[in-house]
Amino acid sequence: MPLHPALTSAKQPSHPWVGWSGCGRVIGTLLALVLAGFGALALWSQAPGGPLAAAALAGLWVTWVVTTGLLASSDPRSPLAWGLLAVGCLLLGLWWTSITPSNQRNWTSDVSRSLRVERKGSQLVLHNVRNFDWRSDDDYTARWESRRYDLDSLRSVDMALSYWMGPAIAHTLVSFGFADGRQLVFSVEVRKERGEQYSTVAGFFKRYELALVAADERDILGVRARVRGEDLYLYRVHMSPESIRALFEQYLDEAEALRAAPRFYNTLTANCTTIVYAMMERIVTGLPLDWRLLLSGYLPSYVEDAGALTPGYSLQELQARGRITDRILQLPPGADFSAAIRQGLPVLAR
Known part of the structure; x- marks a missing residue:
């Protein structure tokens, strides 16, 4: 019913x-x-x-x-x-x-000074270029130098990757070469205080300031291979002379900006790779955002896709010939560091 x-x-x-x-x-x-x-x-x-x-x-x-x-x-x-x-x-x-960044803290020795720049046309004087002699992380001879450079003599730019936590995570460094054979490396780093340990998680939460270090290759690449046990690779990045100079000047501008207004490091948004990407984006428009910018261990394949690695070689060949860890470990005292680590590195003749 x-x-x-x-x-x-x-x-x-x-x-x-x-x-x-x-x-x-x-x-x-x-x-x-x-x-x-x-x-x-x-x-x-x-x-x-x-x-x-x-x-x-x-x-x-x-x-x-x-x-x-x-x-x-x-x-x-x-x-x-x-x-x-x-x-x-x-x-x-x-x-x-209320938590704001500062340039005035009790910093560890390797990031205790900020790069200072004097410019006069193409002539530069860079103060506080790091050139330490490292025997261990706690035993070293600190040396900060003032060096003169001529922007007109810039000849090359190389990307160094230092693997410290598996294949996906690497620290990115950029090395500029000059006509006289000298190399200068720029590295965006965590600016730690004395007694402070790095934490990836804490890096999201205003724990560390940002440092831009300019250093001699023997110092900044050598310490990672010899003292910290990291695995290093070097790749020639092919850019026009105008772009190489523009990127170098971007680093100088970044250094001066950090001296005037300190910034916090951020594990995701302000790290050794994303800041380099931001500088490159001002020079080369249309660079794509990509997951490899975060998993920086895979950055070489990103640069290869952009057409900036040495042509005529597979990525696997470039990786094999660009691995410089053993070359660094086997270098005798007094050897020409920059020339020795580039032996066998594929490059294009100009």
């Missing part, structure tokens, strides 16, 4: 996650998870007082967010729950914005 129309038209109960109540629960839960994760990692990375104090503050923050988040999800219209959550976010935001 058919049901009475009044019964068939009766309103059916809605699903508990439908409507305002359900949306509020979802929003509250997601917001609590994001805030709890971000705040805990930020406090762990930045809070003063040592690891125990940082862990305690991170724990208190998670407890606060979870508690207020649960209250908000159980009663999305509760002004008290959302108000308590907002107060916590406001306090965290005020603390976060």
Whole structure:
């Protein structure tokens, strides 16, 4: 027998996650998870007082967010729950914005000085070029030099990759060659304070300032192979003379900008590869964004796709002939470092 129309038209109960109540629960839960994760990692990375104090503050923050988040999800219209959550976010935001970069800290010796540039036409004097003698990470002879260069004598640019954490992650360095055979390397690095250890996670959370180091190849490539046990590869990058000079001047501009206004290093957005990409993008328009800019160990294939590696060789051949780790380790004292590491490196004759 058919049901009475009044019964068939009766309103059916809605699903508990439908409507305002359900949306509020979802929003509250997601917001609590994001805030709890971000705040805990930020406090762990930045809070003063040592690891125990940082862990305690991170724990208190998670407890606060979870508690207020649960209250908000159980009663999305509760002004008290959302108000308590907002107060916590406001306090965290005020603390976060108060963290600003500085050039005045107790830096480790290898990044203790900033590159200073004097220009007069094509003539340069670069102050604080690093040329350390390394025996270990803790045993070295510090030497900072002033060197003269002529931009008109720039002849080449090479990309060095130093692998320190598997095949996907490498540190990117750029070396410029001059007509007299000298090489100058620029390296974007984490500017650590004394006693500070590098953490990839902390690098997302304003833990380290950014340093731009100009150094002798014997110093900055040698220490990575001989002292830190990293695996190094060198590739000639083929660019027009005008582009090589423009890139060199981009490095000088970056160095002067950092002296005037320090910046934070960021593991994702402001690191040894992304900053080089940003400089290159000002010179060569249309450079694509690519996952290999983040997984910098695969950067050679990106440069090859851009047509900037030596033609006539496969990438595997360039990698094999460009591996300089053993050459560095076998170099006798007093040898011409830059010439020796380039033996067998494929290049185009000009």
